[in-house]
Amino acid sequence: MRKLHQLGGTMPEPQSKKLMTNNLNLRYCVENLSKNPGAEIIRYARRKPDILSLAQGEGDAATPDFIADGARRALDDGKTFYGPVLGLEEMRQEVSNYYSRLYNLNMPTNRIYMTGSGTTAMHFALTAILNPGDEVVAVTPIWKNLLGAIELAQAKCKEVALREIDGRWELDMDKLMSACTKNTRAILVTSPSNPTGWVMSRDEIRDLLEFARSKGIWIISDEVYARLTYDTPAAPSFLEQADPEDRLFTINSFSKAWAMTGWRLGWLTGPAAVEPIIQDIALYNSLSPNAFTQYGAIEALRHGEDFLQQQLDLWQSNLDYVYERFAAIGRVASEKPQSTFYAFFRVDGEKDCLNFARRLVDDVSLSLAPGCAFGKVGQGYMRLCFAVSRAKLENALDRLERGIKT
Ligand SMILES: Cc1ncc(COP(=O)(O)O)c(C=O)c1O
CATH class of the missing domain: 3.90.1150.10 (Aspartate Aminotransferase, domain 1)
Structure with a gap:
């Protein structure tokens, strides 16, 4: 010692x-x-x-009372049983409404999967696409747990670092693209980035989407901090530019924007074709997300802007x-x-x-x-x-x- x-x-x-x-x-x-x-x-x-x-x-x-009250009411009403594997339909619809308000998107609920946290959403996405030994190219610096999730999936991670120029963080898109090989199954991007606060531009998103599409590579976009921007209502989302059937997972969470870290609730989006796959993964992993927290989360999305x-x-x-x-x-x-x-x-x-x-x-x-x-x-x-x-x-x-x- x-x-x-x-x-x-x-x-x-x-x-x-x-x-x-x-x-x-x-x-x-x-x-x-x-x-x-x-x-x-x-x-x-x-x-x-x-x-x-x-x-x-x-x-x-x-967590503010208007959110906590939603969960309290649910407990009082006996919402203490197993729920639908991918979340309450009302909850999934609320996330869809949220995307419609925020990005003017039409997201059907069969593309929205409620999970026990943003972290869990990441695990579900990786479980769906990675074989042992596959490679994930991750833009770093990045929250360590996401790298840990790749390790647990028995995949290899290649880090592509943002570069810091005069205190500003930038992505070298050529470097990112040339890091991808025939073994690359997914590119992992967190924007806005924890820890740098770097935000990917719409042009960069468009270019990366086109590249990934041409190579058949999945994009996993962690958008947990999308609402924590100081000059726009939200950071650009991959969902704004992607086709509905693109190989794209986005990860989101109630933790940060709505002060709900301890609630453990997040969501994953993907192409509708993966719904039955994610349903099986979620079923075997945890059966369903927590029931009563979703009632609080519905309030968060409905009334949380102020x-x-x-x-x-x-x-x-x-x-x-x-x-x-x-x-x-x-x-x-x-x-x-x-x-x-x-x-x-x-x-x-x-x-x-x-x-x-x-x-x-x-x-x-x-x-x-x-x-x-x-x-x-x-x-x-x-x-x-x-x-x-x-x-x-x-x-x-x-x-x-x-x-x-x-
Ligand atoms: C980039 C990123 N993704 C996901 C998460 C986890 O979110 P959750 O609390 O929903 O697991 C965090 C938490 O710090 C994070 O920084």
Whole structure:
């Protein structure tokens, strides 16, 4: 065991997975599952009683009552039984209405599948299309759990990094296309991006769709942050330009825009032809999404716009505040993101982000996500979630300032 810096706690020495699992004869891909440095820091930070955490990707506002009341009513009405495998028809129709309002789309409900979370939607999509050894080309930096889902599907992941030019993140489309080989089964894009806030343009979406179509490659588009944009009502969606039968899955969730992380509810869209396949996958995986949460989610879609706007107003002013503080602190390199509630930044002289994240926990009781949790290109960066009260944010930035200066 090794002593932790100042904290006095102990953390096991990294050792081979084989030893840790004591030769239980587990699946190869499980024994070799990569570590999640973000989750490690969150666990590490929990040891400190005075920790202030901006490491997790969620706001600190509780789910508003008009949503919670929908679920409460459902519980009172005895909606506690198994439901339809792909979600309540009323719920699926509400998602369809939402797409019609937001993007002027006609999405029939046989293209909309409710899932136990955005994460689950990703697993269902991968289960539907990947054979062991297939390749997924993922645009990074990216939320580590999506890479973990690819590992669990026994597929290979090729990372194509966005490039940072003067603080702005950009996609090199040629690089992305030339990374695809005959083994590539899917391209995974998250736009808006967690952690960079990069948003894919409509032109880029059009080009990638055309390319994927010509090669027969699936696109998996994670659109969980689609509503967290500061200058438009929503980020462009692949659904706006795709043909209904294109090999396209989109992933979405109630977690972020409607303050429902703990509810565990999301949805997947796909071409209508995959409905029976996803139905079987969902049936064997979990039988159906949670019943009563869907009644809350229906309220979220029907009446959630004002709440979302209030949240965005707070986050926009927090965003400005974070970047004012960064400028005043100095040694912090980053440009304001266009979307999401994350600041993704580098600190001059801090090359090892995991060490820096541990030091911030030890020295100033601040927990931030290390950039290496978002793929290789994230090494040296830190991610701070600013979807919190101003008082908490001020406190966190005071701690960060002290952490940088010590
Ligand atoms: C890009 C991305 N996709 C999906 C999710 C997961 O959403 P859910 O809470 O619905 O599983 C997250 C959560 O942080 C995320 O950042």
